[in-house]
Amino acid sequence: MRSGNLERMRDRVVTRWRGAGVQVRSTVAAVLVQALVVLAAGGLLLLLLRDDLRQSLEASNLATAQSVQALAGVDREDLQAAIDAAARRRAAVQLLDADGNVVASSADLRGAAPLLDPATVPTGTGHEKVRLPFDDDAYLVTSLSGQVDGRRSTVFVAQSLGTGEDTLHAAAAGLAVAGPLLLLAVGFATYVFVGRALRPVTRIRRTVEGISHRDLSERVPRPPGQDEVARLATTMNAMLDRLEGGEAVRRQFVSDASHELRSPVATLRAAADIALTQPERTDPADLARLVRGEAQRLDRLVSDLLLLARLDERGRAGTVAEPEREEVDLDDLVTDEHRRLRGTTGLDVALHREPARVLGDASALARVLRNLVDNAVRHAHSSVAVELRRNGSRAVLVVTNDGAPVPVADRERIFDRFVRLDESRARDAGGSGLGLAVVRDVVTAHGGSVRVEDPEGGAPGTSFRVELPLAPLPPD
Ligand SMILES: Nc1ncnc2c1ncn2[C@@H]1O[C@H](COP(=O)(O)OP(=O)(O)OP(=O)(O)O)[C@@H](O)[C@H]1O
Ligand SMILES: [Mg+2]
Known part of the structure; x- marks a missing residue:
C-alpha cells in the first residue's frame, strides 16, 4: 500500500517535471547544481579555516612555551x-x-x-583542548616537557579558542x-537567459502551426x-521549400493527368451522343474501332x-524494392520487341x-523498351535500330x-x-507525354541513366541511350 503511494507520488513528480518546460527545468537544474557547489565549497572553506586557526594557535603557544622554557632556571626575573x-x-x-x-x-x-596532569603529558610537545576555571x-x-640542567621541566601555555570560533561563526x-543570494541570482539569470533563447523557438512553432498544406508559402522567422535555433529555422525553411515544391509538382501532375484523361472521355461521349x-x-x-482506340489510350495513360505513382512511392531516388528484383535478360526483351515491331x-x-x-x-524494364521503341517508330522516316551491348559492368541499350532530331x-x-x-503534339494525338518520364523513373530506380544523343557516325536522327548495371556473375 505504502509503496503504491510512493510510486504514484514519484509518477506525479516525473509527469510534473516533464511538463514543466525547458525554461523551468533548466532553472531548477542550475539552482540545484549551484546549491551543491555552494554547500561543498562552503563546507571545505570552513574546515580549512578551522584548521588554519588551530595551527596558528598551536604555533604561537609553542613559541611562548619555548621562550619560557629557555629561561627556566636561568634568571627568575627574566622568566x-x-x-x-x-x-x-x-x-x-605555567x-x-x-x-x-x-x-x-x-x-x-x-x-x-597545573592545567594538565604532568604525569600524563608526553615528553616533547603536546596539544589538548580543556576548559579552565576562570573562563567559559x-x-x-600546549605542553612542552623536557630536561633543563638535567632536571625535567614542563611548561603549559593556554590560549582561548573563543576568538577562532567567533571567526568561524x-x-x-x-x-x-x-549562498541563497547567489542561488537566487543564478536562478533568475538562468530563467531569463533560457527564456530569451527559447523565444525564437516559440515564434517558429507558432508560424509552423499556422502553415496549412493549402498555403505553404510562409517561412519561419530566422x-x-x-x-x-538559427540553424533550426534554416532547416525548417529548407523543408518548407521542398514541401512547397513537391506540392506544386503534385498539383501540376493531378491537373495534367485530369486534363489528359478528359480528352479520350470527351471523344467517347461525343461519339456516343x-x-x-x-x-x-x-x-x-x-x-467500335473508335471506342477500342480510346480505351487503349485510357488504359495506357492509367497504367x-x-x-509513376508506384515509383514515386518507393522514395525519390529509391531503388527497386527487394521482392521485385529478379534476373532479367535484356536480350530476351529486345528479341520480343523486335518481333513485335516487324509485325x-x-x-x-x-x-x-x-x-x-x-x-x-522485368515488366517495368519491358515498358522502358516499349516506350523508347514506340517513340522511335512514331518519329522515324524509314528506319529504326535497336542495339544492346555490354560495356564493362554496364548494359547499354x-x-x-x-x-527529325530532338532540339x-x-x-x-x-x-x-x-x-x-x-x-x-500537333502530329499525333496519341501521346500523353508520360512515356519518357516512365523511362527515366524506371531506369533511375534500377541505378541506371538515360540520355538523348545524336546517332553514331553522324547520321541524321535521334538516339536514346540507356545504361543499366549488369547483374553480378554467378561464382562459377
Ligand atoms: N525518337 C524521338 N524523336 C524525336 N522526338 C522524340 C522522340 N522521342 C520522344 N520525342 C519527343 O519527346 C516528347 C516526349 O516523349 P514521351 O514519350 O514522353 O511522350 P509521348 O510519346 O508524346 O507520349 P506517350 O509516350 O506518353 O504516349 C515527345 O512528345 C516528342 O516530342
Ligand atoms: Mg512516348
Missing part, C-alpha cells in the same frame, strides 16, 4: 617578565618542576593547580547569507547569428500514371544484341530512329511528365 609578556598577548602560562609543582605562572593562574571558552593548552553566517441522336449516320464497326510496322528495323542480364523488375535545348525537358514537343 617572570617573559611570562607577563605572554599574558599580555592573552596567553596563560612552569612546573620535576615534581609537578607550579614554580611560576601568569597572573590569572596564580595559585591554580574552551582553551588550547562569522564566516559561516556570511556563507549562509551569500533569428540573427549562427546558433542552433452522335450514335444516339443520329443512328443512321453511325457505322457500328467505326464506332503510366500508376507506374506491326513497315519500317526498316535493324537489330544488334549481346547477352546482358540485369537485376530488376541504344534505340535510334532516322527522323538540344529540349533533350532534358522531354523526360519531364506531360512534356510533348509542339511539333509532335
